[in-house]
Amino acid sequence: MLSGYPEAYLKERPRWMSLDAVADFFYFGFRNLRKYLSIVLLDMGAIGILWLLMNYVIIRLSTGRIGYALVPWWVFGLGVVEAAALWESFGRSFGHRVARVELRRTDGGEPTATQRILHWLLWHVSVLPIFPLLFIPSPHERVSGLELRPFTMEGRTPKPWWRTSTGIYVAWLTGVALLAAISVTVSWEDLVRLFTKAGTTAKFWRSFFSPDTSIILKTIRDLIVTVFMAMTATSFAVLVAVPLSFLAARNLMRGVVGRLIYTVIRGMMSIIRSIEPVVWAIFFLVWVRVDLTPFAGVLALFVHSVSDLTKLYAERLESIDPGLIEAIAATGANRLQILRYAVIPQIVNPYISFTLYRWDINIRMATVVGVVGGGGIGQALFFYLTGNLWRQAGTVMLFIIALVWAIDYLSARLRAKLA
Amino acid sequence: MAEPYLVVEHLTKVYERGHVVALKDVSFEVQKGEFLVIIGLSGSGKSTLLRCINRLIEPTKGRIFIDGVEITKLSPRQMRKFRRKIGMIFQHFNLIKRATVMTNVLTGRLGYNPTWMTLLGIFPRSDRELALKNLERVGLLEKAYVRADELSGGQQQRVGIARALMQEPELLLADEPVSALDPATSHSVMQYIEQMNREDGVTVLASLHFLSLARRYGTRIIALKDGELVFDGAPEEIDDRKFKEIYGEEAEEVEIR
Ligand SMILES: Nc1ncnc2c1ncn2[C@@H]1O[C@H](COP(=O)(O)OP(=O)(O)OP(=O)(O)O)[C@@H](O)[C@H]1O
Ligand SMILES: [Mg+2]
Numbered sequence: 001m002l003s004g005y006p007e008a009y010l011k012e013r014p015r016w017m018s019l020d021a022v023a024d025f026f027y028f029g030f031r032n033l034r035k036y037l038s039i040v041l042l043d044m045g046a047i048g049i050l051w052l053l054m055n056y057v058i059i060r061l062s063t064g065r066i067g068y069a070l071v072p073w074w075v076f077g078l079g080v081v082e083a084a085a086l087w088e089s090f091g092r093s094f095g096h097r098v099a100r101v102e103l104r105r106t107d108g109g110e111p112t113a114t115q116r117i118l119h120w121l122l123w124h125v126s127v128l129p130i131f132p133l134l135f136i137p138s139p140h141e142r143v144s145g146l147e148l149r150p151f152t153m154e155g156r157t158p159k160p161w162w163r164t165s166t167g168i169y170v171a172w173l174t175g176v177a178l179l180a181a182i183s184v185t186v187s188w189e190d191l192v193r194l195f196t197k198a199g200t201t202a203k204f205w206r207s208f209f210s211p212d213t214s215i216i217l218k219t220i221r222d223l224i225v226t227v228f229m230a231m232t233a234t235s236f237a238v239l240v241a242v243p244l245s246f247l248a249a250r251n252l253m254r255g256v257v258g259r260l261i262y263t264v265i266r267g268m269m270s271i272i273r274s275i276e277p278v279v280w281a282i283f284f285l286v287w288v289r290v291d292l293t294p295f296a297g298v299l300a301l302f303v304h305s306v307s308d309l310t311k312l313y314a315e316r317l318e319s320i321d322p323g324l325i326e327a328i329a330a331t332g333a334n335r336l337q338i339l340r341y342a343v344i345p346q347i348v349n350p351y352i353s354f355t356l357y358r359w360d361i362n363i364r365m366a367t368v369v370g371v372v373g374g375g376g377i378g379q380a381l382f383f384y385l386t387g388n389l390w391r392q393a394g395t396v397m398l399f400i401i402a403l404v405w406a407i408d409y410l411s412a413r414l415r416a417k418l419a
Numbered sequence: 420m421a422e423p424y425l426v427v428e429h430l431t432k433v434y435e436r437g438h439v440v441a442l443k444d445v446s447f448e449v450q451k452g453e454f455l456v457i458i459g460l461s462g463s464g465k466s467t468l469l470r471c472i473n474r475l476i477e478p479t480k481g482r483i484f485i486d487g488v489e490i491t492k493l494s495p496r497q498m499r500k501f502r503r504k505i506g507m508i509f510q511h512f513n514l515i516k517r518a519t520v521m522t523n524v525l526t527g528r529l530g531y532n533p534t535w536m537t538l539l540g541i542f543p544r545s546d547r548e549l550a551l552k553n554l555e556r557v558g559l560l561e562k563a564y565v566r567a568d569e570l571s572g573g574q575q576q577r578v579g580i581a582r583a584l585m586q587e588p589e590l591l592l593a594d595e596p597v598s599a600l601d602p603a604t605s606h607s608v609m610q611y612i613e614q615m616n617r618e619d620g621v622t623v624l625a626s627l628h629f630l631s632l633a634r635r636y637g638t639r640i641i642a643l644k645d646g647e648l649v650f651d652g653a654p655e656e657i658d659d660r661k662f663k664e665i666y667g668e669e670a671e672e673v674e675i676r
Contacts, residue, residue, distance in 0.1 A: 327513035329502075330505070331502065331582070332530025336534055341526050342515070
């Protein structure tokens with residue numbers, strides 16, 4: 001790890017009692033900790049999930065009930081930890097693959113069986129109580145003479161996936177998960193009903209396709225409201241998301257404070273985004289109690305758009321060409337000038353393009369948000385559907401299809417122009 | 420001998436807490452008006468060295484003097500001011516692709532104009548005239564209002580040269596200016612750089628991949644290998660043995676005409 005230092009730099013490494021030495025200790029220590037911990041957690045997670053799913057399937061298929069544990073929980077916990085230790089010592093585990101490392105001798109050779117056993121035994125006293133990880137190299141590596149090295153394919157022939165432990169694991173997991181998923185969501189009775197009840201719903205289908213012309217004007221009014229909802233939400237979202245995106249771009253937020261702001265904003269945005277607009281709409285309906293006005297719907301779309309746009313914008317910012325920034329900085333330009341001449345030219349078109357895309361999504365979302373009372377055409381649709389007014393519902397749906405298709409086409413054309 | 424224009428003393432650059440040592444204790448001097456060529460294999464630290472000289476990259480250790488000023492001591496603000504005298508051109512041109520050639524060339528004057536004006540895209544008339552003059556000089560006058568990404572590679576590099584000329588530089592840093600160009604175009608671009616060196620008295624530091632180009636244009640050559648300075652002398656001094664030392668045993672010299 002320290003081999004990269006030049007000779008002079010090595011000699012001048014900080015003295016033990018200095019603050020630099022303390023900083024180095026924590027820096028390297030925590031890097032070490034992160035390295036092992038991420039691999040161990042990945043492996044335990046991988047094994048744990050497979051184990052739970054297998055129990056689930058066994059219980060479900062044999063008794064029809066839902067359950068996860070065939071063994072006491074402490075047995076499960078110990079088993080998972082032990083399996084991870086074995087996997088990491090005797091093979092190239094799932095975690096190793098994700099981290100792109102493998103266990104090799106310090107001189108680069110293939111580990112011997114003795115070394116692997118030593119590694120496995122010492123793993124228990126070194127990785128489990130976590131603290132020893134602050135020592136570099138940590139005891140289980142130091143004594144066994146093994147270490148995690150970056151994996152390369154140099155001078156090897158690739159094994160087919162079914163000959164690798166991770167390949168077998170992933171295949172096994174996929175199979176079991178599929179089995180579990182089907183056993184929960186599909187039953188034989190449902191399938192039978194799906195194919196035998198078509199005739200009895202014919203009346204429903206017929207009325208659906210004979211539009212009610214008397215509600216056309218009202219429907220168009222609702223349609224316009226829906227488009228306006230999307231426009232309001234998108235415009236205000238852009239105003240908030242553009243400045244936020246600069247704070248959420250990894251390459252611009254350097255240093256400790258920068259990284260913190262970056263992490264907080266990205267985290268918040270992904271939480272907000274993971275809640276669907278419909279849920280937000282219900283939330284705002286309860287909050288602002290604006291019955292039958294589109295305001296709650298607009299708020300819902302706004303909140304969701306902000307988080308989505310911030311992410312899209314920030315990712316675009318992260319992929320800008322640093323060469324241009326260098327070139328403009330080299331002329332003696334200051335930060336604002338670099339922003340104006342190196343950053344903005346690279347992001348305007350993508351930003352506009354993302355905004356159009358989001359507007360397009362918001363129109364579709366606006367119809368869904370309306371269903372819970374967020375206003376616009378969705379609300380009308382919901383009203384007709386719950387009132388068994390199938391003809392009117394069919395009419396509204398025709399209009400929604402036409403609108404979505406038109407907007408889709410328009411925004412695709414505009415975006416093609418910008419690219 | 421006169422006071423050297425550029426002095427690099429014990430320059431060391433370590434990337435990311437000791438992972439890569441890009442420059443190891445590099446020292447050399449450059450006289451005013453020299454055309455210094457830096458050669459070395461890929462990854463030997465040429466780009467790092469050039470970027471340390473205008474502090475686009477902060478050196479880990481060592482000192483750099485330009486015209487008697489210790490630039491490694493300057494505050495960021497003073498450094499920005501100082502950079503106006505140092506032009507730079509790049510392997511991949513680094514132009515604003517969506518902007519016109521004119522705008523690109525004018526960015527060379529950013530350091531000389533008030534921020535608020537440049538933010539609005541306003542440049543004084545004298546700057547616009549200078550821009551046209553410099554475009555004429557690199558033979559691109561009629562392309563002034565063409566978008567930069569519509570130009571060929573050689574033309575784009577000439578825009579890069581015009582941008583550097585706008586700074587009215589004393590020193591030009593060129594990081595592999597012709598590596599992305601074909602041999603004939605390479606020579607035309609190199610000749611513009613040579614002209615800056617000869618006629619305007621600009622000191623040039625250029626990294627080049629081909630030794631033949633280095634011999635043809637350089638008045639002096641330094642060579643880097645794994646971040647260390649392994650050669651410093653006249654172009655003629657590089658014989659077969661030296662060549663192998665710099666580029667490794669298996670290397671063959673290729674001509675580019
Ligand atoms: N930002 C960076 N972070 C970490 N290491 C870097 C960084 N930039 C360069 N390096 C490393 O520093 C060393 C020198 O790189 P540099 O780009 O200066 O070489 P070069 O001589 O210009 O090579 P090339 O001819 O390929 O451009 C390389 O080993 C490179 O991997
Ligand atoms: Mg380079």
